[in-house]
Amino acid sequence: MASNDQAADASPAERPATWRELAVARSLDPARVRAEKRVQRFLDAALELMATSSSKEFTVQEVVERSGQSLRSFYQYFAGKHELLLALFEESVRSTAEHLEQLIEAEDDPLERLRRFTVEYFRLCQPAPKGKPASKDGPTPALAEFAQQLLTDHPKEASRAYVPLVSLLERVLEQAAAAGVVRSGLRYRRIAGVVLQAISFNAFSATISGSSVKPDDQESAAELWDLLLHGIATGERG
Amino acid sequence: MASNDQAADASPAERPATWRELAVARSLDPARVRAEKRVQRFLDAALELMATSSSKEFTVQEVVERSGQSLRSFYQYFAGKHELLLALFEESVRSTAEHLEQLIEAEDDPLERLRRFTVEYFRLCQPAPKGKPASKDGPTPALAEFAQQLLTDHPKEASRAYVPLVSLLERVLEQAAAAGVVRSGLRYRRIAGVVLQAISFNAFSATISGSSVKPDDQESAAELWDLLLHGIATGERG
DNA sequence: TCCTGAGTAGAAGGACGTTCTCGCTCGGAC
DNA sequence: GTCCGAGCGAGAACGTCCTTCTACTCAGGA
Numbered sequence: 001m002a003s004n005d006q007a008a009d010a011s012p013a014e015r016p017a018t019w020r021e022l023a024v025a026r027s028l029d030p031a032r033v034r035a036e037k038r039v040q041r042f043l044d045a046a047l048e049l050m051a052t053s054s055s056k057e058f059t060v061q062e063v064v065e066r067s068g069q070s071l072r073s074f075y076q077y078f079a080g081k082h083e084l085l086l087a088l089f090e091e092s093v094r095s096t097a098e099h100l101e102q103l104i105e106a107e108d109d110p111l112e113r114l115r116r117f118t119v120e121y122f123r124l125c126q127p128a129p130k131g132k133p134a135s136k137d138g139p140t141p142a143l144a145e146f147a148q149q150l151l152t153d154h155p156k157e158a159s160r161a162y163v164p165l166v167s168l169l170e171r172v173l174e175q176a177a178a179a180g181v182v183r184s185g186l187r188y189r190r191i192a193g194v195v196l197q198a199i200s201f202n203a204f205s206a207t208i209s210g211s212s213v214k215p216d217d218q219e220s221a222a223e224l225w226d227l228l229l230h231g232i233a234t235g236e237r238g
Numbered sequence: 239m240a241s242n243d244q245a246a247d248a249s250p251a252e253r254p255a256t257w258r259e260l261a262v263a264r265s266l267d268p269a270r271v272r273a274e275k276r277v278q279r280f281l282d283a284a285l286e287l288m289a290t291s292s293s294k295e296f297t298v299q300e301v302v303e304r305s306g307q308s309l310r311s312f313y314q315y316f317a318g319k320h321e322l323l324l325a326l327f328e329e330s331v332r333s334t335a336e337h338l339e340q341l342i343e344a345e346d347d348p349l350e351r352l353r354r355f356t357v358e359y360f361r362l363c364q365p366a367p368k369g370k371p372a373s374k375d376g377p378t379p380a381l382a383e384f385a386q387q388l389l390t391d392h393p394k395e396a397s398r399a400y401v402p403l404v405s406l407l408e409r410v411l412e413q414a415a416a417a418g419v420v421r422s423g424l425r426y427r428r429i430a431g432v433v434l435q436a437i438s439f440n441a442f443s444a445t446i447s448g449s450s451v452k453p454d455d456q457e458s459a460a461e462l463w464d465l466l467l468h469g470i471a472t473g474e475r476g
Numbered sequence: 477t478c479c480t481g482a483g484t485a486g487a488a489g490g491a492c493g494t495t496c497t498c499g500c501t502c503g504g505a506c
Numbered sequence: 507g508t509c510c511g512a513g514c515g516a517g518a519a520c521g522t523c524c525t526t527c528t529a530c531t532c533a534g535g536a
Contacts, residue, residue, distance in 0.1 A: 034513095060493060070515045071494085081493065148386060155445045162446045187461070193447025194465065198436050207393045208400045209431025223425070227432065230468060272482090298524060308484045309525085319524065 039077050039087075041067045046088055060084075082154060089146040090161040096124060097164035104172065110179040114172050115225060122199050122221045126213065144200040166192050195228060277315050277325075279305045284326055298322075320392060327384040328399045334362060335402035342410065348417040352410050353463060360437050360459045364451065382438040404430050433466060 045067035049058040060081050064071050078084050103120055104113045125144050150158040169192040176182035198205075202224065206213045213220060283305035287296040298319050302309050316322050341358055342351045363382050388396040407430040414420035436443075440462065444451045451458060 038514095059491085071517080072496090073514060075494070076513085148390070151442050151445050152386070159445050159448050163448070166447055189447050190443075190449055190458075190461065191465070193443040193445075193449065194436070194440070194462070196446050197439060197443035198432070201435060201439055201442070202432070204389050204439070205428070205431040205435035207389050207397050207431075208434050209404055209427050210397045210401075211428055211431065220428075223428065224432070227429070297522085299522095309486080310527095311483065313525070314482085 035077070038069060038073060041069060042074060042077065042084065043087060043091070046084060082150070085146050085150060086154065086157050086161065089150055089158070092146070093161050093163075093165050096121070097168050099124075100165075101168055110172075110176040111181040114176050114182070115229075117169060117172055118195070118199065118225050118228060119221045121196070122202065122224060123216065125200050125202065126217065127203055144203070147200060162196070165196060169196060198228075199224065273315070276307060276311060279307060280312060280315065280322065281325060281329070284322060320388075323384050323388060324392065324395050324399065327388055327396070330384070331399050331401075331403050334359070335406050337362075338403075339406055348410070348414040349419040352414050352420070353467075355407060355410055356433070356437065356463050356466060357459045359434070360440065360462060361454065363438050363440065364455065365441055382441075385438060400434070403434060407434060436466075437462065 042063055045063045046058060049062055049066060050056050060071070060074060063084070064074050074084075078087075100117055100120060104116055107113045107116060147158070150161070166189065170188045173182060173186075173188040173192060177184045177186070177188070202220070203213060206220070280301055283301045284296060287300055287304060288294050298309070298312060301322070302312050312322075316325075338355055338358060342354055345351045345354060385396070388399070404427065408426045411420060411424075411426040411430060415422045415424070415426070440458070441451060444458070
């Protein structure tokens with residue numbers, strides 16, 4: 001709900017809301033502004049908890065305490081813990097997508113754009129080495145931390161939340177295809193899903209194979225990119 | 239521990255145990271046999287619970303009740319619920335690896351072997367459509383169901399449990415490489431991890447991209463195989 | 477006979493998420 | 507200034523799990 005509100009005054013998704021609606025909305029604001037502020041305090045508290053304490057997990061109690069608000073308020077704004085997680089996840093996806101888009105727009109070559117996307121997203125998804133809060137490198141950290149639980153428990157909502165990232169990658173893929181550096185005729189949206197999944201949960205693959213991942217592992221990133229590319233690139237040589 | 243015992247009399251992995259050791263072991267049996275039987279009852283109960291009830295989750299209480307044993311016994315044989323899950327997971331991986339190995343050994347062409355492995359493992363990892371218990375199609379179902387939690391909470395043990403499957407795929411990859419149908423110089427063990435991860439959690443990629451997976455989805459399997467192959471195959475054309 | 481080891485039955489403890497109750501407070505209408 | 511009710515803080519209470527602990531049983535061997 002809060003996220004919808006946010007979306008409403010940031011970019012009207014459905015239709016461009018009449019001035020009347022906007023006026024009415026603004027007149028209801030007195031309460032709304034406070035509410036949004038409160039919601040934000042919960043979100044901030046949760047983010048801080050994830051940043052510190054090295055464990056990405058937190059209890060509702062902790063969030064409530066750190067936010068300086070009450071349990072009652074929490075359940076007034078969130079239907080449950082899962083909604084808080086969902087909100088954080090949406091935020092995370094959104095900011096990650098923005099970050100990647102910025103990183104990419106400077107580049108013209110479609111293939112290089114795709115490579116940058118891949119490598120940078122890979123980097124963002126690597127688990128943080130220690131208790132070091134990583135709030136400075138742009139987007140919200142620990143994107144994949146939530147994903148797992150949401151993906152299984154609330155696939156519908158998780159799916160919605162992923163849209164910005166999936167759409168971006170889909171576009172990048174299509175542009176690369178248009179430029180002839182990527183095979184045409186693929187179902188790019190599904191490919192995007194596969195790629196995002198493979199990168200997000202790359203940490204699992206290391207565990208499965210018994211290897212361990214070093215933070216900022218250039219080699220693994222290159223390996224994954226190589227694997228991906230030669231399954232996609234038009235050029236010969238496998 | 240129980241699983242080690244099982245492995246010991248099924249196929250001696252380390253070295254072929256002398257008759258003396260076997261005799262000694264058998265002499266200790268009176269208690270041991272009962273213990274193994276009890277452990278097995280817990281395992282069976284858990285499997286039945288996962289097979290029915292459509293939800294792959296169960297509580298320790300349920301397992302205890304269904305097994306007709308006591309809570310006390312449970313904690314006498316398992317250090318906690320996670321050990322039960324681990325035991326089930328090991329079993330699942332082992333039987334899956336066996337199943338795949340059998341499926342493969344009839345085939346001579348290295349590339350076709352790899353393809354069969356991939357497609358069949360893909361099929362096995364697809365979530366069951368409904369409450370239909372799938373115990374008849376060979377290996378234990380729902381392999382990826384546990385994986386997730388174990389991989390994050392107990393990476394060390396999960397890693398160990400994965401060994402049979404990883405080794406098998408690694409071998410298949412190396413043979414394909416030796417035959418010249420797969421690039422040489424790759425780190426096959428890591429590739430195996432990536433591939434297994436990508437297939438196991440393929441359901442996620444469908445959710446991420448917003449698609450839904452039909453059970454026994456030939457097309458998705460083919461798509462994934464195609465993606466994988468053209469990143470690995472020696473032949474030209476991307 | 478007594479003792480021990482393995483079992484059963486089930487209460488108790490501790491973590492969490494979630495709900496509920498009791499007041500307090502504060503902003504605005506009069 | 508006064509009053510009122512929605513919003514909110516504090517935190518007790520509840521339900522579900524996993525886990526531990528206590529008390530009792532029972533078979534078999536010194």
